[in-house]
Amino acid sequence: MQTRLTFTHISLFLSLWQPAHRVCCRYGFVLLILVLVGCEPNTTIRSFETYTTRLANVLDTSPVTININGSDLNAFPEPRELLLPIEDIRIDLLDAYELRKCGLFHLIAERNSILGKVQDKTRQLRYELILLSGLNHCQKVLPENSDVLPLLEGFKLQKQTQISNYLWNMLTTEKEWRQQLTIHRSPFEHDAFYGFDESMSAFNYLTFIQQHIRADTSIEEKQADRLIHHQEQLHTHHYFGQLMYSMHLSTLWLEAITGMLEQNETTLICGPNRNQQKAEYMSNVFYTFFINEIQPYLAELDSQYRQISPALIKLLSPAPSESSTLTLYYEQYLGSSLHEHFRLATLQHVEFWKRTFKRCNIKIGVR
Structure with missing residues (x-):
């Protein structure tokens, strides 16, 4: 059976096609502008x-x-060349429960949750810093006859030997941090040095952490939280x-x-x-x-x-x-x-x- 297009069909087709054609042309024109802008030389x-x-x-x-x-x-090394192994140190559940008296049990439980076990390296370092600060606090406030105190001292010493490796692994293998150090083959535009302020602030903050780690002094939770802020600020840069x-x-x-x-x-x-x-x-x-x-x-x-x-x-x-x-x-x-x-x-x-x-x-x- 042969299909015939009447004038009504043709008129209907044109009425539908013309707006669509105008829309396509309009978006095509916008796309062309974006392409031309994107092709502007550095x-x-x-x-x-x-x-x-x-x-x-x-x-x-x-x-x-x-x-x-x-x-x-020279390229920045691959993560596998830089990642330092860190031994998993555990504390007995009953001993950890005793730490509820000094406010540390909740932090340890959170770290051992499903979400805590898949933390990125920035949040891992944050946890370790807060944990060390909490251990110092527990040693000060727990009774002198507490059975957990001797265990805490050994636990803290082990953690102190590891904390610098957590910092290193974050800086050199975590995406947002290592992309600042990876050669980015696109020069800065005139008057557009994107990422300078964010990188200066972030790297100076890491040297602040490094100094505290080497001096075995505590970093409070609010200070450790700044790691997350700096990680977010670096996300779009390759400074x-x-x-x-x-x-x-x-x-x-x-x-x-x-x-x-x-x-x-x-x-x-x-x-x-x-x-x-x-x-x-x-x-x-x-x-x-x-x-x-x-x-x-x-x-x-x-x-x-x-x-x-x-x-x-x-x-x-x-x-x-x-x-x-x-x-x-x-x-x-x-x-x-x-x-x-x-x-x-x-x-x-x-x-x-x-x-x-x-x-x-x-x-x-x-x-």
């Missing part, structure tokens, strides 16, 4: 590319490029790994551009009784792109590294793990290797301009 990369292109145009040469994929950046990548990328660009300038230095004729037009063009490019865009970015990278690195040096050194990968990571990012390379590349670039401006009799800072 402002830092764009600044370096524009800088080298403008300089190359003045020097009548080809702009330089860099190969970031071939660069040597230190992104900082290291940004410094490394900047170093490669600076070295490449300085090399291009030095190779073409003899073509820049300037000085007394010489045509200064090319030198003036070069000066304009220098001030417009390097001084106004790139130099403030480099200064901020340097400043943030100097602020964040002391806390990480304390937390990762001396490393209880014998991972050779961690040794390479530490030497490159915290042993000043990458930072010194970055500063040297910046200095050499600035030295070229100082030398050139002196030769061309152009006063620095006069615009």
Whole structure:
């Protein structure tokens, strides 16, 4: 049987299709905008590319490029290389029940519940810190003739020897913490150093915990609860790994551009009784792109590294793990290797301009 479309069917189809078509077009247009916005080049990369292109145009040469994929950046070790084994220490149920008199039984029972046994490493460290504080409290308030007191002292000593390993395991293997240390291959945008405040606060807090652990002094529950807050604040960031990548990328660009300038230095004729037009063009490019865009970015990278690195040096050194990968990571990012390379590349670039401006009799800072 052949089906025929009447004018009524066609009109109905068009009436249904046109609104749907408009909706699809509308959402398609929005999607296109989002795609185009997502394709916007990173402002830092764009600044370096524009800088080298403008300089190359003045020097009548080809702009330089860099190969970031071939660069040597040490990776943060895998969790299995860093995780330290921690012996499970148990306390007898009857002895633990005696701790209800000093408020510690509920904490231990909570830790041994179904949910307590699947805690992440941040909450495990929180528990251990509160437990040690509670053990100190129990020793102070329980009667001197309590049978549980001698057991508590041994239990506490065992826990004190383990607590630093809990801190280490959290920092190096827990997702939110280790992603701060993992190299993140996307440079910071200009004026958008996301995660600095959160990371500074979190890592400084961990050094506070580390100091108390080494001094065998208690950390109260409210202080231990801050671990959860910092973990949540770090969730969306890859701060230190992104900082290291940004410094490394900047170093490669600076070295490449300085090399291009030095190779073409003899073509820049300037000085007394010489045509200064090319030198003036070069000066304009220098001030417009390097001084106004790139130099403030480099200064901020340097400043943030100097602020964040002391806390990480304390937390990762001396490393209880014998991972050779961690040794390479530490030497490159915290042993000043990458930072010194970055500063040297910046200095050499600035030295070229100082030398050139002196030769061309152009006063620095006069615009």
